[in-house]
Amino acid sequence: MNVSVVLFTADLRLHDHQPLRAALESAPEVVPLFVRDPAVDRAGFSAPNRLAFLADCLTDLDAGLRERGGRLVVRHGDPVAEVCAVAREADADEVHMAAGCSGFARERERRLRHALESDGRRLYVHDGVVTVLPAGEVTPGASDHFALFTPYYRRWSAEPPRSPVAAPGSVPVPQGVRSDELPSRAAVAAVSEGLALGGEREGRRLLTAWMSRHVDAYRERHDDLAGDVTSRLSPHLHFGTVSATEVVHRARSRGGAGAEAFVRQVCWRDFHHQLLSARPDTATKDYRPRDDRWRHGKQAEADLRAWKEGRTGYPVVDAAMRQLAHEGWMHNRGRLLAASFLTKTIYLDWRDGARHFLDLLVDGDVANNQLNWQWVAGTGTDTRPNRVLNPVLQGKKYDPIGAYVRRWLPELADLEPPLIHEPWKLSAADRSSRGYPDPIVTLADGLARFRRARGQDQAVQGTSQTGKRRTTDAC
Numbered sequence: 001m002n003v004s005v006v007l008f009t010a011d012l013r014l015h016d017h018q019p020l021r022a023a024l025e026s027a028p029e030v031v032p033l034f035v036r037d038p039a040v041d042r043a044g045f046s047a048p049n050r051l052a053f054l055a056d057c058l059t060d061l062d063a064g065l066r067e068r069g070g071r072l073v074v075r076h077g078d079p080v081a082e083v084c085a086v087a088r089e090a091d092a093d094e095v096h097m098a099a100g101c102s103g104f105a106r107e108r109e110r111r112l113r114h115a116l117e118s119d120g121r122r123l124y125v126h127d128g129v130v131t132v133l134p135a136g137e138v139t140p141g142a143s144d145h146f147a148l149f150t151p152y153y154r155r156w157s158a159e160p161p162r163s164p165v166a167a168p169g170s171v172p173v174p175q176g177v178r179s180d181e182l183p184s185r186a187a188v189a190a191v192s193e194g195l196a197l198g199g200e201r202e203g204r205r206l207l208t209a210w211m212s213r214h215v216d217a218y219r220e221r222h223d224d225l226a227g228d229v230t231s232r233l234s235p236h237l238h239f240g241t242v243s244a245t246e247v248v249h250r251a252r253s254r255g256g257a258g259a260e261a262f263v264r265q266v267c268w269r270d271f272h273h274q275l276l277s278a279r280p281d282t283a284t285k286d287y288r289p290r291d292d293r294w295r296h297g298k299q300a301e302a303d304l305r306a307w308k309e310g311r312t313g314y315p316v317v318d319a320a321m322r323q324l325a326h327e328g329w330m331h332n333r334g335r336l337l338a339a340s341f342l343t344k345t346i347y348l349d350w351r352d353g354a355r356h357f358l359d360l361l362v363d364g365d366v367a368n369n370q371l372n373w374q375w376v377a378g379t380g381t382d383t384r385p386n387r388v389l390n391p392v393l394q395g396k397k398y399d400p401i402g403a404y405v406r407r408w409l410p411e412l413a414d415l416e417p418p419l420i421h422e423p424w425k426l427s428a429a430d431r432s433s434r435g436y437p438d439p440i441v442t443l444a445d446g447l448a449r450f451r452r453a454r455g456q457d458q459a460v461q462g463t464s465q466t467g468k469r470r471t472t473d474a475c
């Protein structure tokens with residue numbers, strides 16, 4: 001056999017890439033291929049921030065391949081039709097790709113396998129490229145997936161991850177395979193001003209710099225909103241410009257409590273992927289329905305708009321939403337606060353919040369976004385589904401000197417704590433001169449509405465009908 005095709009999807013790198021390794025072992029020449037699928041645009045998943053980051057990643061992948069004597073072939077169209085066409089043009093017998101976890105990815109694999117086999121060719125799908133452990137590799141026995149994180153983390157940690165594979169020294173690509181133009185970031189409109197740079201080189205630089213500077217303090221400082229010392233690797237993990245397996249290897253070989261706390265966070269990513277893989281419907285449906293009757297109507301629409309614009313009147317929530325708009329990225333503590341505020345304090349459907357996040361997040365991904373939203377909304381895997389985060393207490397705790405709020409809300413930049421977290425306590429004249437809104441709802445009203453909606457209002461008096469004390473946590 002002379003040629004193999006490697007289809008790149010969510011694995012836009014040369015280091016630790018088993019499909020590329022396998023293709024090079026089975027044939028002297030390979031066609032590295034990326035197919036830009038218009039179905040992703042039609043499904044509303046092509047947010048400008050991700051398209052711009054993707055353009056960086058493809059440009060960098062092409063540059064890395066050229067350094068190794070090859071190049072990237074890019075095609076636009078249905079991936080099944082395009083892969084078959086490229087395989088025919090190059091006379092390739094095999095196609096290699098990474099396994100995906102979403103229903104969309106699995107259906108693409110199924111169609112591709114069928115089409116290639118009808119053409120006398122073979123598809124090899126490699127596990128453990130996108131995640132550390134393949135989805136479904138560990139199960140609790142009675143079920144096809146883990147529904148709780150802690151037991152999953154225990155099992156996941158007991159499985160030795162495979163060793164990362166080195167980047168190939170050379171990648172010979174046959175002549176004459178047509179490629180469309182590489183996309184460019186400059187051609188993408190409506191990109192967030194502060195969007196990070198994509199590409200494997202940048203991902204590896206970030207990983208190395210962050211490991212040497214911040215990982216040791218990760219356990220103590222990961223919730224520090226203004227400190228901003230989490231890794232910011234999420235877009236690179238989403239596009240696969242860094243390998244999750246390599247990230248875990250590097251953290252574990254460094255050792256220490258900070259590194260392990262970080263590895264635990266990476267495990268959340270695998271956890272959500274194994275759940276989505278087993279239950280693809282959770283991308284849109286409640287994992288654990290709570291009989292919610294989310295608010296609708298004019299006031300609900302106005303509240304959603306205020307939340308999106310960062311004008312709820314709760315500074316830490318608004319700061320987080322403005323960070324999202326400016327960078328296409330948000331700190332994890334900000335995501336928790338913004339999502340709790342939407343689903344609990346103003347009691348709007350988590351799908352509306354998740355949609356807005358997906359429209360902006362550079363790391364926006366179905367498994368992590370939808371299942372984290374469900375976790376916060378209490379329809380997912382959280383064992384305390386009715387906990388409500390209090391944005392004032394959380395602001396004081398995770399932004400104690402108000403530096404995060406000051407960074408994103410110029411209207412409040414001259415304030416100090418505690419007023420910076422409670423600007424409604426300023427005089428009416430001061431408030432109106434700043435142009436910063438009063439709260440769209442009081443926390444007490446929001447909490448009472450949520451308790452009623454979840455049938456928790458009795459808990460305020462004491463016990464539920466079953467005699468068990470039922471409470472809505474507010475923290």
Ligand code: FAD
Binds near residue numbers: 235268339363372
């Ligand atoms: P670090 O703290 O450095 O963590 C390292 C890596 O671990 C991250 O890059 C990420 O891949 C993974 N990770 C960390 N926390 C989580 C988590 N809770 N769930 C899954 N993986 C995690 N993450 C996304 O990658 N894409 C999303 O679309 C996304 N949407 C979210 C929506 C909501 C409502 C919430 C609460 C969280 C969401 N997260 C999402 C998870 C988390 O907020 C981000 O992964 C994290 O903030 C990225 O920053 P970092 O790379 O600096 O993380």
